[in-house]
Amino acid sequence: MLDLLNTTLDEKALGCLFLFAPLxxxxxxxxxxxxxxxxxxxxIVSRLLLPQVxxxxxxxxxxxxxxxxxxxxxxxxxxxxxxxxxxxxxxxxSAIALALLLSIFFRAxxxxxxxxxxxxxxxHGWILGGISLFxxxxxxxxxxxxxxxPRGELSSILGMIGIITFVYxxxxxxxxxxxxxGISYPLVMILSSLVxxxxxxxxxxWKKTLIPSEKKPWLLITVNLLFLTALMRTILLNRVAFxxxxxxxxxxxxxxxxxxxxxxxxxxxxxxxLFLNADVFASRIAAKSLSPAKAALAWWTGTFTLLxxxxxxxxxxxxxxVPPVSLIFRNQFYLPFLITGLMMIIPLLLQxxxxxxxxDDSGERKPLMVVSLMIFFLTIAAVIFVSARPEAVGKxxxxxxxxxxxxxxxxxxxxxxxxxxxxxxxxxxxxDILVLQESDSPRISRGNVDVVRFFQDGxxxxxxxxxxxxxxxxxxxxxxxxxxxxxxxxxxxxSDDEVATAVAExxxxxxxxxxxxxxxxGNEDVNRIFTETLIETASSFDNVIVMGDxxxxxxxxxxxxxxxxxxxxxxxxxxxxxxxxxxLESRSEEEEGDFAHGAPTLKRRIDYIFLxxxxxxxxxxxxxxxxxxxxxxxxxxxxxxx
Numbered sequence: 001m002l003d004l005l006n007t008t009l010d011e012k013a014l015g016c017l018f019l020f021a022p023l024x025x026x027x028x029x030x031x032x033x034x035x036x037x038x039x040x041x042x043x044i045v046s047r048l049l050l051p052q053v054x055x056x057x058x059x060x061x062x063x064x065x066x067x068x069x070x071x072x073x074x075x076x077x078x079x080x081x082x083x084x085x086x087x088x089x090x091x092x093x094s095a096i097a098l099a100l101l102l103s104i105f106f107r108a109x110x111x112x113x114x115x116x117x118x119x120x121x122x123x124h125g126w127i128l129g130g131i132s133l134f135x136x137x138x139x140x141x142x143x144x145x146x147x148x149x150p151r152g153e154l155s156s157i158l159g160m161i162g163i164i165t166f167v168y169x170x171x172x173x174x175x176x177x178x179x180x181x182g183i184s185y186p187l188v189m190i191l192s193s194l195v196x197x198x199x200x201x202x203x204x205x206w207k208k209t210l211i212p213s214e215k216k217p218w219l220l221i222t223v224n225l226l227f228l229t230a231l232m233r234t235i236l237l238n239r240v241a242f243x244x245x246x247x248x249x250x251x252x253x254x255x256x257x258x259x260x261x262x263x264x265x266x267x268x269x270x271x272x273x274l275f276l277n278a279d280v281f282a283s284r285i286a287a288k289s290l291s292p293a294k295a296a297l298a299w300w301t302g303t304f305t306l307l308x309x310x311x312x313x314x315x316x317x318x319x320x321x322v323p324p325v326s327l328i329f330r331n332q333f334y335l336p337f338l339i340t341g342l343m344m345i346i347p348l349l350l351q352x353x354x355x356x357x358x359x360d361d362s363g364e365r366k367p368l369m370v371v372s373l374m375i376f377f378l379t380i381a382a383v384i385f386v387s388a389r390p391e392a393v394g395k396x397x398x399x400x401x402x403x404x405x406x407x408x409x410x411x412x413x414x415x416x417x418x419x420x421x422x423x424x425x426x427x428x429x430x431x432d433i434l435v436l437q438e439s440d441s442p443r444i445s446r447g448n449v450d451v452v453r454f455f456q457d458g459x460x461x462x463x464x465x466x467x468x469x470x471x472x473x474x475x476x477x478x479x480x481x482x483x484x485x486x487x488x489x490x491x492x493x494x495s496d497d498e499v500a501t502a503v504a505e506x507x508x509x510x511x512x513x514x515x516x517x518x519x520x521x522g523n524e525d526v527n528r529i530f531t532e533t534l535i536e537t538a539s540s541f542d543n544v545i546v547m548g549d550x551x552x553x554x555x556x557x558x559x560x561x562x563x564x565x566x567x568x569x570x571x572x573x574x575x576x577x578x579x580x581x582x583x584l585e586s587r588s589e590e591e592e593g594d595f596a597h598g599a600p601t602l603k604r605r606i607d608y609i610f611l612x613x614x615x616x617x618x619x620x621x622x623x624x625x626x627x628x629x630x631x632x633x634x635x636x637x638x639x640x641x642x
Contacts, residue, residue, distance in 0.1 A: 018063030093275030440475030
């Protein structure tokens with residue numbers, strides 16, 4: 001939709017048209033078993049083929065699967081929304097809970113990346129796909145049995161789309177909540193799994209659902225309001241009051257205290273209300289007949305709303321790139337979640353009567369109970385054994401290897417996901433200190449995959465994620481073999497992207513060393529204010545390492561100011577004297593030569609490692625873009641304290 005390589009709307013945005021699949025039912029009136037079977041088959045095959053196709057074809061394959069899912073969901077809910085007509089069926093809410101529980105397991109196993117989509121993990125995807133196809137073939141065609149109900153159809157469909165939106169934005173990988181607020185990742189994953197499993201265990205003792213009785217519809221509405229309130233509190237506690245003018249002072253944000261995470265825990269505990277809502281909306285959709293045209297238009301309205309919410313969420317991150325529309329969404333990360341929550345609550349308010357009371361049919365779903373418990377315990381094991389386990393540092397090393405890496409949110413220069421390849425690049429250098437830029441990937445635009453978590457787990461690092469996802473930066477993170485202390489993010493004035501600098505400290509023997517990871521972007525005022533703040537921050541340390549993607553050419557005025565107080569590790573070993581910017585621009589690439597290992601020419605160098613005078617540079621190298629598996633050259637240096 002929004003290509004990382006140009007951050008503008010392009011032809012890939014046409015992939016959004018797959019969300020308009022409900023309109024196809026304007027031309028296809030068939031709603032029999034063959035229609036359901038065909039769409040289920042297309043969905044399963046698309047999911048299995050997705051990892052096998054090239055990057056350029058994935059939009060088509062994934063979009064086809066999304067279209068098939070929407071068409072299947074529409075007709076399935078019309079035919080059998082609650083699962084009441086078959087002893088073998090489970091409710092819609094239980095089906096969603098089970099799917100999310102399985103998704104959390106695969107995300108935990110892959111360090112937030114879906115394990116079943118990559119490498120040998122695809123075997124699990126094929127096994128599940130085979131089981132799904134077998135069930136599909138064995139399913140029987142139940143008759144449609146609808147009841148008449150006067151309340152509107154569109155509200156229930158919008159409510160169901162709201163649930164799907166929450167699944168897509170958040171609960172397919174609840175681990176991203178740890179990047180909203182800094183709460184413990186294992187706690188979030190295990191607690192979410194526990195909540196979903198508890199719901200499934202409770203549902204296994206009733207044939208119908210756990211919906212409150214018709215005499216107490218307010219109870220479900222109250223739980224929804226509490227859930228939405230806790231969610232809003234979680235987000236707003238991490239909202240930053242950005243410096244809005246060049247005269248504004250920098251804003252320093254430190255990690256939240258433990259009690260500030262209470263709303264987050266409450267939100268997770270209340271998240272099972274999504275499954276209760278799903279059963280309510282499913283029963284209402286199944287209870288009222290609509291003409292094919294009205295049904296298609298109603299579902300299209302829902303999916304179009306989903307599309308708008310997707311753009312709103314993305315625009316909170318790239319607010320400066322699609323003016324004038326995107327500008328109003330700066331620092332509005334909460335907005336799409338608030339709208340989605342209201343999409344679930346308003347249909348419940350419109351309902352005159354509450355849903356029917358559940359029947360007490362215990363023991364009907366022992367397989368559901370066994371499967372959910374098995375996945376739950378496997379998820380706990382995955383979280384424990386996959387998570388990083390940094391080794392204790394003994395005697396302070398005489399030398400350090402430090403590295404800066406713009407990982408472009410885990411993709412290579414052509415936009416292909418390259419987490420394994422990037423992990424191999426880092427492992428080949430084995431830095432003691434690693435800083436990442438463009439690392440804020442736990443977003444729907446990158447599939448809610450957390451590259452910092454992936455590298456941290458893969459290399460057993462301590463890590464500071466840096467500015468939270470709520471703030472809307474592109475990410476600056478610090479990973480280290482040494483425990484990190486006094487972590488903080490420094491926000492300065494910005495004109496295009498939010499400018500946030502990650503700062504931390506670690507102990508090297510009896511000495512303290514400051515680590516600063518930077519990624520400024522903007523006009524001259526932005527660079528000037530960033531530079532002044534950086535120099536002030538760096539000056540507070542006796543020993544400091546400043547690394548990152550500066551987005552500044554060598555010998556620009558701002559970079560020279562940094563070079564006056566800190567040493568450029570590359571230039572310490574490769575001095576050329578003070579060359580004017582005019583002279584530099586007049587040189588040809590042949591005249592200025594290349595860096596080691598085919599790295600960019602002098603005119604294009606924007607990734608630097610700066611050191612205080614207390615450090616001696618032993619080696620400093622660049623790795624070419626191609627070898628770095630991203631659109632920036634990785635840069636590393638071997639140093640030691642004097």
